[in-house]
Amino acid sequence: MTTSASTTHGLVIRPLAGPEELDLFLGLTYSLDHELADDLATGRRVPEWMWVALDGDRLVGRIAWWTNKAGGEPQALDFFDLSLELPAEAREEIGLRLMETATAAVIPAGTQRPEFGRFMPADWRELPETRSHLESVFSVLERAGARPLVERLRLEWLPGTPVPEPKGRLEFRPVRDREDLVALMTPVMEGTLDAHGQAELASGLTAREAAEQHFDEEFAHYSSPREWWQVAQLPESGEPVGFVVPARNNYHHTIAYIGVLPAHRGHGYIDDILAEGTRILAAVDVPRVRAATDLGNVPMAASFARTGYDTFERAINYVWDAPGASGS
Structure with missing residues (x-):
């Protein structure tokens, strides 16, 4: 695998140089940001799997993969964010270039791309800014050959919530x-x-x-x-x-x-x-x-x-159905 950077018309697309650049990656936000430092420390993420798109000093996109144990292969694509400061068309073009460049470096050509998963507010369709961002992300995924697999409910039970008593049937x-x-x-x-x-x-x-x-x-x-x-x-x-x-x-x-x-x-x-x-x-x-x-x-x-479980978020998964060359 290679980790070379790509530069086109002032846009730089590259991996993080090391854990010390985590603050750069955190220039965009997502609900899993708080897990990144520990993931890097435990080897569930490596800087070579965490890529940024930079317009000068401005972070306009980021993408990252995850594995469940140190030394493993990338198992999931779970970070992909694009700046809302960009017009939708430019956002998607930069997103596609970021996706193609990073995937070609991280995922060996001819192998199955890891599934993409994204957590979203339960009412994401009613939030204009959130919906705009997610629709750009989904558009890039589909242009890169992915298809939506499923939307899921994320559920949570909190202490103090009554649990039904055993019925004695089992x-x-x-x-x-x-x-x-x-x-x-x-x-x-x-x-x-x-x-x-x-x-x-x-x-x-x-x-x-x-x-x-x-x-x-x-x-x-x-x-x-x-x-x-x-x-x-x-x-x-x-x-x-x-x-x-x-x-x-x-x-x-x-x-x-x-x-x-x-x-x-x-x-x-x-x-x-x-x-x-x-x-x-x-x-x-x-x-x-x-x-x-x-x-x-x-x-x-x-x-x-x-x-007693409440829906606190939703999630969506996209998949690539067949192995193929990285990028599109």
């Missing part, structure tokens, strides 16, 4: 091991309403392979106690009904995954299981519990609402 036990959970995740994956899960199946992965990938690439890296992970079962027979994975990721406590087995859907068990996962985290005095679900997954969104 019993819970800790997940025993990898196979115990993967075996339950597999049938849930087969009928998933989650757009990411559907995309994984459409890519050719079997439900079992998709479940294994989720476990190995996400759950296995959580440092929180695995005793928190619970299987829900019927009291009389011990038959599994579903599961919940309360966890602590790099940033927050979260309901990382939750599911009801197809044979037991339609009985409202999702509420019992979500409440149990929330109780486990509430019992260790967490400052908040985060979760997310697709905007189109109406039953899951309704369950979160009944359990």
Whole structure:
């Protein structure tokens, strides 16, 4: 990979020279700015993955990738901001040049580009300045060959919010091991309403392979106690009904995954299981519990609402469907 700068008509596009230039990158703003210093210190980001577009001394654009562990390959494109001081047309042209130049340097040609994810205010469509900026970002992504995959609700439970009491319909036990959970995740994956899960199946992965990938690439890296992970079962027979994975990721406590087995859907068990996962985290005095679900997954969104979670943001994901040359 190369990290050479690009200069055209006074516009300089280059990576950060090092962590000492973080303040330059912070010349534009986004809700994850407060995580950047720690990400750099822990290796989840490297300066070579953090690029800026400069018009003289003025920052007019920035882009950055992230990984979940030091030494890993870029896993997500999660920063892409353009100056609102620019007219919309110029904003998009500069954005596309920034996207092409940085991607060509960071992502090897012929490999799959990491997914783009963006957090947004829940009412972003009603905020003219925010909507203008985001629509420019989305336009650049589409011109660079990406397509929107899904818009999601970002949810939050705060201490003091009542959690529904157990109904006694289910019993819970800790997940025993990898196979115990993967075996339950597999049938849930087969009928998933989650757009990411559907995309994984459409890519050719079997439900079992998709479940294994989720476990190995996400759950296995959580440092929180695995005793928190619970299987829900019927009291009389011990038959599994579903599961919940309360966890602590790099940033927050979260309901990382939750599911009801197809044979037991339609009985409202999702509420019992979500409440149990929330109780486990509430019992260790967490400052908040985060979760997310697709905007189109109406039953899951309704369950979160009944359990005391509020929508505090939305998120959107864009994907590149096929590997190809970096840039467009």
